[in-house]
Amino acid sequence: xxxxxxxxxxxxxxxxxxxxxxxxxxxxxxxxxxxxxxxxxxxxxxxxxxxxxxxxxxxxxxxxxxxxxxxxxxxxxxxxxxxxxxxxxxxxxxxxxxxxxxxxxxxxxxxxxxxxxxxxxxxxxxxxxxxxxxxxxxxxxxxxxxxxxxxxxxxxxxxxxxxxxxxxxxxxxxxxxxxxxxxxxxxxxxxxxxxxxxxxxxxxxxxxxxxxxxxxxxxxxxxxxxxxxxxxxxxxxxxxxxxxxxxxxxxxxxxxxxxxxx
DNA sequence: ATGGTGGAAGGTCCA
Numbered sequence: 001x002x003x004x005x006x007x008x009x010x011x012x013x014x015x016x017x018x019x020x021x022x023x024x025x026x027x028x029x030x031x032x033x034x035x036x037x038x039x040x041x042x043x044x045x046x047x048x049x050x051x052x053x054x055x056x057x058x059x060x061x062x063x064x065x066x067x068x069x070x071x072x073x074x075x076x077x078x079x080x081x082x083x084x085x086x087x088x089x090x091x092x093x094x095x096x097x098x099x100x101x102x103x104x105x106x107x108x109x110x111x112x113x114x115x116x117x118x119x120x121x122x123x124x125x126x127x128x129x130x131x132x133x134x135x136x137x138x139x140x141x142x143x144x145x146x147x148x149x150x151x152x153x154x155x156x157x158x159x160x161x162x163x164x165x166x167x168x169x170x171x172x173x174x175x176x177x178x179x180x181x182x183x184x185x186x187x188x189x190x191x192x193x194x195x196x197x198x199x200x201x202x203x204x205x206x207x208x209x210x211x212x213x214x215x216x217x218x219x220x221x222x223x224x225x226x227x228x229x230x231x232x233x234x235x236x237x238x239x240x241x242x243x244x245x246x247x248x249x250x251x252x253x254x255x256x257x258x259x260x261x262x
Numbered sequence: 263a264t265g266g267t268g269g270a271a272g273g274t275c276c277a
Contacts, residue, residue, distance in 0.1 A: 009277085010269055034277085036270065062270045063277095108277055120276095150277090207267040207277090251268080251277080 001072070001261045003101065004030040005222055006243075007148040007204075007252035011035040011059075011067065015043055017246055021254060022050055025240065028071050030254075031103040033148040035065030042067070056093055064088045066103050066147070072096075080134060083126055097261070104131070104147035113171040121168060124150070125177055132181035140185050144259075146224040148252065151178045154192070156200045157220035169219055187225035190237045190257045203239050204252045213245065224257045233260040 004027040008014050011032060022030060030052075035042065037059045047055055052069035056077040059065035065088050068077075074093035082089050092102040107127055110120030128151075135145075153175045155161040164170040182189070195201050202218025209215050224237065235258035244253040 013269070034269090062275080110276090209266075248268095 001028045002026075002256050002258045003028065003144060003146070003224070004254055004256040005033075005103070005146040005148075005224060006030060006254040007033040007105070007222065007250055009034050009036070009250040009252070011065070012037055012041065012043060014248070014250060015046055017243075017248065017250075018047075019050060020246075021240075021243055022052075025254070025256075027256065029101065030069045031101070031146055032067040032069070033065075033103070033105040035059045035067050036062055037065055054093075056091055058088045058091050060088045064105060066091045066105055068093050068101065068103055070095075082130055083123060085123075089127070098142050099259075100143045102143070102145040102147075104145065104149065106131075106148065106150045108150045109168045109174070111168060113166060113168050113173065121174075124168075125174060128174070128177040128181055132184055135181070135185050140227050141229045143227045144224065144230070144257070145187070145226075146222075146255075146257075148221055149178065149223045150221050151175060152219040152221055153178055154197055154220075156197060157202070159200070159202070159217040159219070164219075169221060182225070186228050188228060188231055188234070190224045190226060190234060191220065191239070191255070193231075193234060194237045201239065202253075203255050205244055207251050222252055222255045224255060226257070226259075230259065234258075235260055 054070040057067035076094040080090045089105040107124040109124035110118045112118040115122040152158045158164045203222040205212040205218045238256045240254040
């Protein structure tokens, strides 16, 4: 079972690219962030025609929005209203086989890494705190969480650790928050499960460069984590870098994990 | 210190 995560940056604009990618890679499930579309405009029919008969989505006009597209039936769908903002950054499903899947779009956090000067940064930190709080009440078995976390925690999750230490996405304060949450549940970071920490690994490259591939100033903002009981079922993880190089791409590559099914 | 680009909008905000 291959589960993918992709910040699509407008599901309506990139429907043809989504089509191409899911036909090429044949994911069983793909989770989207930044769909940027209210539910009444979500292209549900077109997505079902791609073979994803089970679709769950929450969107809003212009900003945010998350979706889970699945070929595998789920028995339950639900969402958390994170930070009480009603801003469509979380959606979850429980599959018939018991696997739980949570899709998150953590706030980017603005430019200034100071909660007193920048309320977006405050929101980001509160959001991660709330993730920790909410999962402390869950049973934390048979669970995958993934999405655009907007944090690159490790030195080699960014192109220059030194130059990004004060840049939102790699500052010590948000990294510590994320690690607190990660350690609390003993989440397994599946990209680093398969690729050692001394290797550079990115899932996002800015639009604001002449040649994203040549300059290669990337960051690993997208994450797929599993609870420890799933360790024995982990098969592989992928970052499909070529998806960043398509025509009219998202600034995020598609990422995925493969699990042995029972 | 700033701008660079892209998306949803049809202003500007957000990433």
